[in-house]
Amino acid sequence: MIEQYVPSASTFAPDIDYIIWLILVVVGFWFLLAEGVFFWLIMKFRARPGIKGQYLTGDEPKAKRFVTWPHYLTLIFDVWILVVAINVWTTVKIKAPPADETVRIIAQQWAWTFVHAGPDNKLDTPDDITVVDELHVENNRTYHFELTSRDVLHSFSVPVFRLKQDAIPGRIIKGWFKPNLTGQFDVQCTEICGIGHSIMPARIFIESHEDHARWMKATPNVASASPPAAPAAPAAPGGTR
Ligand SMILES: [Cu+2]
Numbered sequence: 001m002i003e004q005y006v007p008s009a010s011t012f013a014p015d016i017d018y019i020i021w022l023i024l025v026v027v028g029f030w031f032l033l034a035e036g037v038f039f040w041l042i043m044k045f046r047a048r049p050g051i052k053g054q055y056l057t058g059d060e061p062k063a064k065r066f067v068t069w070p071h072y073l074t075l076i077f078d079v080w081i082l083v084v085a086i087n088v089w090t091t092v093k094i095k096a097p098p099a100d101e102t103v104r105i106i107a108q109q110w111a112w113t114f115v116h117a118g119p120d121n122k123l124d125t126p127d128d129i130t131v132v133d134e135l136h137v138e139n140n141r142t143y144h145f146e147l148t149s150r151d152v153l154h155s156f157s158v159p160v161f162r163l164k165q166d167a168i169p170g171r172i173i174k175g176w177f178k179p180n181l182t183g184q185f186d187v188q189c190t191e192i193c194g195i196g197h198s199i200m201p202a203r204i205f206i207e208s209h210e211d212h213a214r215w216m217k218a219t220p221n222v223a224s225a226s227p228p229a230a231p232a233a234p235a236a237p238g239g240t241r
């Protein structure tokens with residue numbers, strides 16, 4: 001159902017969607033049940049003329065089990081969610097499959113620079129293709145990325161991949177994704193990174209092998225030039241934050 005609103009375009013997107021559903025269903029079920037019992041008790045034991053309220057300390061074994069049983073149940077469901085979440089975390093963040101290609105992603109106020117490996121499939125060679133605000137990838141290939149920032153904290157987010165990773169100046173953060181659906185989708189910055197944060201969107205183009213080769217041929221190689229200059233930032237009151 002999530003795919004109806006945000007398509008699923010990476011191999012690990014269904015795993016993330018499963019966690020979202022699991023948490024929604026497990027927490028939602030107990031929330032509705034607890035609220036139902038709560039309101040039922042309020043109505044059943046509401047003040048009535050001639051009936052005195054009882055004082056319960058909660059120490060009696062009969063009363064205690066209303067706390068201990070739900071407590072154990074909560075623990076069991078917590079462990080279930082944790083086990084699933086740790087598995088997915090391991091898949092997405094730790095066990096990266098071998099890369100078919102590596103792409104460098106550089107965030108700055110307020111643009112994304114993507115350095116593609118180019119025809120030789122290696123970064124830092126003369127045929128690298130550097131593009132601002134456009135990431136071009138080939139469908140069904142495993143990409144590793146090296147993410148960094150030139151200035152402040154940003155966050156690289158590709159909603160169709162269910163991927164989100166903070167970018168930190170001075171650090172290169174590695175990750176991976178494998179697209180499995182062709183099309184053009186949004187790339188967003190999901191960290192408030194200054195006055196121009198909302199004008200920092202980019203696009204990801206997931207292309208077939210032929211389309212990707214065509215794009216590579218048609219795109220001028222600018223890697224031999226110096227690293228792309230920062231786009232002129234709008235003069236903003238308060239400066240950069
Ligand atoms: Cu940003």
